[in-house]
Amino acid sequence: MQNEPLVTFNGVIKKFGGFVAVQKLDLEIHKGEFLAIMGSSGCGKTTTLRMLAGLDAPTEGEIRLSGKPINDLPTWQRDTPMVWQSLALFPFLNVIENVEFALKMRGVGAKERRSRAENWLERMQISEFATRNIAQLSGGQRQRVALARSLVVEPEILLLDEPLSALDANLKVRMQSVLQGLQQELGITFVYVTHSQSEAFSMADRVVIMSKGVVEQVGTAQEIYRAPKTRFVAEFLGSSNIFSGKCDGNGNLETAVGKLHLPKAGTTQRKGQSATIVILDTRAHLSVTQPKGDVDFVRANVIGEEFTGATATIYLEAEDGSELRVQKDHETLAALPINVGQSLYVSWQPNETHLIPDV
Amino acid sequence: MNNFNRSKFVEFGLRFYILLSFGFVFAPIAASFVFSFNSDRFPSIPLGSFSTEWYQAVATDPLVWDGLRNTLFVGFIVSVVSTILGFGAAYTDFRYRFFGKSVYMALALLPPTIPVVIMGLAMLAYLSRINLSGQSISVIISHIVICSPFAMAITRLRLSQMDPDLEAAAWNLGASEWAAMRYVIVPFALPAIFGALFITMAVSFDEFAISWFVSGLNETLPVKVLGFLQGQVSPRINAIGTFVFVTSMTLVIIAQILLTRQMRDTNIVAKD
Structure with missing residues (x-):
């Protein structure tokens, strides 16, 4: 793992009206690491991810991507594709059209678009469903479409917002290894938001634990498990x-x-x-x-x-x-x-x- | 459905009740339909022989063609414009939260609840003041006012079935706001947009009272029908009535098919 920061949060604060979702966040996300942001609902983890994707604007502070400030960059000009909790696949497009979408928006020609999308379908082992409707796919297959759709632009960073929460336990574990394998193979940064300790600890290189908009601890799974920094973390882990x-x-x-x-x-x-x-x-x-x-x-x-x-x-x-x-x-x-x-x-x-x- | 526990008697009673309701609703229309093919001058039983003479009479009447042309011209423009306006209003409701939104929505839905006579009078008074009364454009403007809320309601229902993340997902994948509108919102709402086109056309096609006030010499078909009726009672009315009924029913049925199909598609997605 390299230690060069790909993303830097500098004193980022996000308020929704009177509610402070994220308080003074200082965080570096390294190039090529699998970072999990974990916490219970309302802790600010999803807001942090959405700010990085450009879907929410920070109230204060600065976010840098590859050294450049991106606060004022609209989301469609950032290369920060996201896998949504709801997956948000386009129901009126078939599988391959879904995967091609981002390339189409970037003005890639029809032929190249198709071949790059086909390549990703193959990689995700869903080639046989290329012309199926989204409604005809199982949960696991949809998951793979969502991943292919985000990764087709070959981004440096992939954002994942509780993507596995809708799957059953067996499938979850299988998708975890798919995700981990992909991340290692591509060598890109994964930022993975979850409320599940087992998902975060089993996949991530580093885990960020948040509570009420504050980062409680950042470290490897071992570090956090062995030496929780605050009482909250110890309680959150629930095994102490x-x-x-x-x-x-x-x-x-x-x-x-x-x-x-x-x-x-x-x-x-x-x-x-x-x-x-x-x-x-x-x-x-x-x-x-x-x-x-x-x-x-x-x-x-x-x-x-x-x-x-x-x-x-x-x-x-x-x-x-x-x-x-x-x-x-x-x-x-x-x-x-x-x-x-x-x-x-x-x-x-x-x-x-x-x-x-x-x- | 499991009817095992239902009494046979109640079952029969309910079916009979449905038949009765439909009979009540459709008997006058059916009568008009039957008499339009009757050779007798006056609608009376027993019927005379089968005849299409009233249709021929109608088809050769240049006044009817005038009315029909006006109706179609008005209907086409009204359906397109009010669908665009309705879509805009529905999208505003879907996308934005702002102060006074409930008032905005209430105002946007208001026109069809105003009694048509009052609406017609108001339209006439207003349009004549700005020198726009008595023309096709007057009918078009008035009809857009009453049709847009229908278009909005239909599109709004569709957009409410949309995963709110869908649009943001499009942006996230590199679509500008316009591109997301073109490639995600409009395709998603397309069945509703077509449904709205047909429904608003049907509403405009049938609308009588306001047209009567504002149309002047450019009468639409329903206004023409009243003209006939006041002049002389002729079975031609039945022929025109049947024609108007079949046309608007066709539009409404097409819209219904489009809208039910979209519901079904969405349900498959939602079920999982």
Whole structure:
């Protein structure tokens, strides 16, 4: 991956009336990377994408594409094709006419248009549907038409707005590998907006997590998963046990569930400073008796169990109401009395926790 | 549909009711149709022999041809102009949000709700003031006023079925606003545009009251018919009536076919 920025957002703000959709966004998108922008609905991810495509104009700030400011460039003069959530295929055109559309708008001659479009249909393995109507295609086939239609102009960047959300789970995974393969093969930049953690983490080189118009964290899937930067990110990922409290100055954190050890790297925290520690559900253990040794533990009642294939996730509730999760394989769990209401100890090694200092 | 649980009696009653309704609506027209082929001078039972003499009489009457020519001329221009205007208004509604839009839409839909006599009088008063009364152009202007809302309603319905991302997708693929209009919006709305052309032509073709006020010497066919009726009761009226009915029904049916087909196409897409 090269580190040359293809797109730069410089202090970009977008307001719709009184509502601030994107607050002061500074972001660089590198050449040839697969970047996912993730967040729940209304977090500003789609607005960010639409500003890049030129469908919404930033209220403040500057967007650069290949070093040139594009704020005032109308969308039809930018080469930023987008794959829409609704796909937005033209229902009155057949498959190949849909794919040819962008070339036609660029004044490419009829013959060249046809051959370039045919080339892309072949590449997307939909040649046999060239003269079909859009209404006669399945969801997956439409997806491929939408991709071919955007890629036929051979852009440097492709924008994708939750393109897989309408597909069923199997097809989703297959299209994910199609997308990933395409991106690697073409070597162009993909900006992929999604609310799905699994889509973002499995495909993207870097993930941007947004909330309420603010970027919470940018990093690789591993970085974000291992070391969430904010409590929001940790909660959003949903696989962590999260405890907030105040440092006592002796390497401990006073929380609602008791005094917990801060990880060694974090023992320099000042007394009274508030902080959050995060324990991944895969790093926590369960026991019936109080664990011994240099571990931290919380007593909690089982509230439910979720089957997740080779493992299961046990949901527990501590006395103060905070929720805990422990992920274990079935063998380990078979040795434990997992019944709703059963009181168990959730424990972990203090140096396996991750510290989020409050700003 | 599953009729398994419906009582036979109710079923029969409902069917009979439908027949009765259609009979009520179409009996006068059917009577006119039957008598137009009747050789007798007065519409009475029993019927005389089958005859096309009234059609021949009508066909050889230069006044009727005058009226027909006027009607067609007016109808053609009216349908084209009001479809363009209606499309513009519908597109404005589809594309833009602005202050006072609901008022704008209400005003645009208003003309057909005004009683035609009042509309005709107002048109006459206004057009004569600007020296445009008593000509074909007066009928054209008046008819455009009442036909445009129909064209708008039809086009608007079609545009409301359009994925709003479609136009933006066209821009995104390099189409300027005009190109998107030409290659995306118009093709999408095409069935509705044709439907609007036929419906507005049918409305103009049938419209009597306003034409009567403003047409002067350039009478359209319906106005001519009234002229005949006032002069003498002749089965020629039946012949003309049948002709007018068949013509406007044809236009309306063509429009219906176009509009149902577009609904069906859209439903296939929407279903998935």
